[in-house]
Amino acid sequence: MKKLRIKQHTRTDFLTYLGVIILFVVMNVLKSNGSLSRSLTGQLVPICCYMSMAVSLNLTVGILGELSLGHAGFMSVGAFSGIVAAMSLQNIIPAAPLRLAVAMVIGAAAAAIAGAIVGTPVLRLRGDYLAIVTLAFGEIIKDLVNCLLVGYDAKGLHMAFNLTGSKTIDDLGMKEGGIAIIKGAQGATGTTTIASFTAGFILVMVTLFVVLNLKHSRAGRAIMALRDNAIAAESVGINITKYKMMAFVTSAALAGAAGALYGLNFSSLQATKFNFNTSILILVFVVLGGLGNLWGSLIAAAALTVLPELLRAFSDYRMLVYAIVLILVMLATNNPTLKTFFSRFKLHKPTGKEAV
């Protein structure tokens, strides 16, 4: 009989889940006895979305090893398709949590389709070329949503493309009682906000579950193998395109689910929210948290979303401080001289426990 082995990563994974659960419980307690500031309470759902975004981008950047500069594009697809789904299903599914779940699944599916469309050409390119094309796709998605008009009435969904900038929501020809969901550059307005912190918590847990289990399955091994050495991976029979697509589409789908939750947290949302800067912001979470290190992504996402809030006292200077912190952290963690300097103070290797 073989004895049960508990691998190092199993322990880290367990502690990561545990950390998220504890964080959720603590936040809920703080929220209920009113010790959270209003602005921080408002940040709870976005923080969950960003944590989930960071974990899903880590699948592309850390585990697959391809630089993506357009992850916010998939969030956008998920957000707007989720909003459309939730608004259209208002009468069919009156229960808000169920409607939210359905909207998130639809958001994930739409983003997965977008991921497959983007991935087909993109994944044939290498390195920085791939990065610029993902950037391009992110911008394209933003522009397309900016031209989109969507409404819903008794007859179903109405959709139009505002190419010249002259069309308005009235051109959809909706009946009395129809609702405008997406109004071109104005974005989605009048959305019923059904997102909740609990949903955010479940989203983070599901995202972690999917990414961690994928990573430690045969697919994950194949994905990491082709990251480490694509030629060797091919030489042991791994179909590069298949596994790249698998990682990329999964990553896009998870971003879509996060996007749907994000979209349903605000009554008004513009496509420009998901621009290049947002993609970069998520990338910063991933790099600061460590490539392939999921609990690192979670902490970085949470900390860097809260940091500007905490720096509110500095008001005008806060983004400047943020920039300086970012540069200094990158220098401290990557410069050989500074690295040896800091490692003297490090008593033990970081473990999952610090994720808590």
Add this chain to the structure above:
Amino acid sequence: MFPKLVPMPSPNLLTERDADKTPILECINLGINFGGLAAVENFNMAIGRTEITGLIGPNGAGKTTVFNLLTKVYQPTKGTILLDGNDTHNMTTAQVNRAGIARTFQNIRLFNDLTVEENVTVAMNAHMRYNMWTGIFRLPAFWKEERVAHERALELLSIFNMADLADTKAGSLPYGAQRRLEIVRALATNPSLLLLDEPAAGMNPSETAELMENIRKIRDTFQIAILLIEHDMNLVMNICEGIAVLNFGRIIAKGTPEDIQSNPAVIEAYLGKQKEA
């Protein structure tokens, strides 16, 4: 006992194979041009199913290019490769591997951030059946196949006494161990033909002697054909049953080690033409 992961008996494991005298690999007029320059030309070779063959020649003769042609890293511009009688013309590198050719690399190409065990189990990917969702939801098939893969990986690693290194990162292994791991990884794909590109490079005489033993052991245990590129003539002459000598992309001699050692064309290629007195 090998391999546990193959659901159907692979043709290269049939017991009748030893009786089968057809070659596992046949190259017919194989050639490739790089920008008009013929890097390999008129390459003809047949390898028996349990034969150890050496491919030797001076630096730049095109030996690694032949490996790259066989594994479809380069697409041949001329000629045919028959693997077990099947033309590999339309296959990709990955498909050729699944059809039965595995290789190692001259400049080591391991998956450095994966553990030694993962380097081996990733090579069994094509023989595993559970899909992405089974993996994510950890259904029974996941546990079953992963356990078999784990056991087989340790079994393969033990050929080179590396089982205790299973949880080490491949990138942190010493050089010799990395070379050995590449061979184990190639074996894990369950090949019928193993290509070794300078397996003894950088090894000392005692390590080389051990490697020779292991190459023989691999052939005997797995009953597969091995084609190897090597500069260590002691190794080549000792373990190869047939040798082909390549110079300027062409085969200049073929035969048993004894034939090759006394072949004037080979001596000329290695030492240069003797000035006639």
Add this chain to the structure above:
Amino acid sequence: MEFLSYLISGISLGSVYAIIALGYTMVYGIAKMLNFAHGDVIMVGGYISFCAISYLGLPGWLALILAMVVCTVLGIVIEGLAYKPLRSAPSLAVLITAIGVSYFLQNTALLIWKAAPKVYPSLIPTTNAQGESNALQLFGGQLSISYISLLTMASCIVIMIALTLFTSKTKMGKAMRACSEDKGAAQLMGINVNATISTTFAIGSALAAIAGVLLCSSYPTLQPTTGSMPGIKAFTAAVFGGIGSIPGAFLGGLLLGVIEAMAKAYISTNLANTIVFAVLIIVLLVKPAGLLGKYVPEKV
């Protein structure tokens, strides 16, 4: 005639992209990094020249030189403080640092010059003192080309020729090409790699200053985010032409400008960027290393 005037405005815009892309491509070629802060150096160049003209009352050419000097120094300082310590670090770490530098420049500009857009006094005003249009009239006034467009196009061509001569004829230029091929080998041949990289950043930043002045002269609103989009577009242009290649950046910049102008004129203003990016994607699918880039397969 309408087509011609769109074409010319496209070439003019493309010339600005080309000048920025030249800086991008040189830095990429030698440091193998995507310098996301490059776009913000353009913005700094714009503000410096704006202050020189509006507050100090300097003539345009002197403002340009001042902007170039400030940006050159800025480029060297950024390289020395932020990028040099990361020479051996993974490229992603350098990329994030560059993004940090970009945020830093934008937010410093925001603190100094505030968010409200400034109206940039063009190097060559569009109308002269008599209120007549300051432009070259062709075909009996049917086609008018503003002098600033002509200046932009001319500068772009001059810069392109100068850079080509510089990299092929001078000692420093040759050192740059050597470093971009193989830093280790260049060092063994006695080339001071660090100095060469600093020089590249200096040249790239000076070009960004020129681009900033020209860009703001044609599109006279100046704010802390002015450099971002042109930066991204120029980056696209550099990739389009084949990143690391000087003629590639020139060609990529011009084509990008023309495509953008044509898309705006004939298809859709809203989707002009989409069309530009879509063309980029198609080009990369056909030529994975850009129009003039060389695709080097990995040696096995």
